Amino acid sequence: MSFGQGGYGGPGGQGQGSGFGPPGSGGPAPxxxxxxxxxxxxxxxxxxxxxxxxxxxxxxxxxxxxxxxxxxxxxxxxxxxxxxxxxxxxxxxxxxxxxxxxxSSVAPPPDPKEFIASADKDTAPLTVDSFFPDAKITVSGHTYERRATHHTRECASAASTKLAKVLGANGCDRLFRATFTRDGSAVTVGVAVFADEGPAGRAAEQATGNLESLPGDGVPEFCRATACRLTSNTLGRYAYFTIAGYADGKSVTADDTPTSEAVRDTGAYVYRRIMDRGREQALKSTEQ
Structure with missing residues (x-):
């Protein structure tokens, strides 16, 4: 059932619902x-x-x-x-x-530098072959021939007067040298051994004068009365030095490429040899 507003029509109005008329329409009463x-x-x-x-x-x-x-x-x-x-x-x-x-509970391998930092841990034999074992070396694509090797416990005898004083003041124990040649250039690299990394670092920092070049096997004395290229560096308890020039006595200039390459290459070679020394001892320590 639906309803309009109010549910019905009001008096006198038109009904909005359906089925019912308004009152007075004459139909039956709702x-x-x-x-x-x-x-x-x-x-x-x-x-x-x-x-x-x-x-x-x-x-x-x-x-x-x-x-x-x-x-x-x-x-x-x-x-x-x-x-x-x-x-x-x-x-x-x-x-x-x-x-x-x-x-894994396996400990990481020891740092090789720990084994070359002092004589207490660096117990492997010190020999010429431990630093200069190769008759030929190739570094950065450059090949050098080893011409001579030498070692002494009298460090001052293998250095100029100024460098000899520095080595002596810091307690140099021994000095290893090797000479390499390439295309007319010659370079001597020397490794000085100290008790630990402290005096080795000081020796490299205080270095003045030069390492004595080492002649031999077709290489005459060089860098004795002419300008030559010098470097000094350090790693662990070792200080290493280079001196490079020409076998024919020609002077080295500031922009000279062969001698620049010679000191850089032989220095890199010695660095690797010293690091290998530390790695070998570190490896042995894990096998014991």
Whole structure:
């Protein structure tokens, strides 16, 4: 049943409902009590319908809340992504424990520089061959021939007066030298041995004068009365020096390429030989 505004037509007005005319139209008088009962019944039906629909909606909302709670609490973490990543790392999803990561307890190898820092650890034999074992060396594509080797415990005897004083003041124990040649250039490289890295570093820093060049096997004395190229450096308990020039006595100029390459290449070679000495001793220490 439907009603117009007010449920009926007012006196003297046009009714908006259907099935009933206004009073005074000549039809039978309406049963007002029945109409009232019917309207009350309709209101009760609508209220029941609303209660049923509302109850169903409430059920849906509660179920949704439970589902949401299941998502946010499933892993004990508010971030499902982080929970999943933890499972992948730990292997918890399999439950077997076979996929758990393992970590090696093996200690890293010792630092080779520890074994060349002082005589206490640097106990390998000190010989000419331990520093200059190769008859030919190739560094940066440049090949040199070894022409002479020498070693002495009198460091001052293999250096100029100024450098001899520096070596003596810092306690040089022995000095190893080798001469290499390449395309007319000649270079002598010397390795001075000290008790530890302290005096070796000071000797390289204080170096003045020059290492005496070493002649031999077709190489005459060189760098005795002409300009030559000099370097000094240090690694561990060793200071090493180079002096490079020409076998024919030609003077070295500031932009001279062969002698620049000679001091750089032989210096790099000696550096590697000293580092190899440290590596070999470090490796042996792990085998004991």
């Amino acid at each position: 049963d007002w009590g029945a109409l009232a009962d019917s309207a009350a019944a309709e209101r009760r039906r609508k209220r029941r319908l609303l209660m049923i629909v509302g109850g169903a909606l409430a059920t849906v909302v509660i179920a949704g809340a439970v589902a949401a709670a299941g998502v946010t609490t499933s892993g004990g973490d508010d971030d499902p992504a982080s929970s999943a990543s933890e499972d992948r790392i730990s292997g918890a999803a399999s439950g077997s424990g076979k996929d758990d990561p393992t970590f």
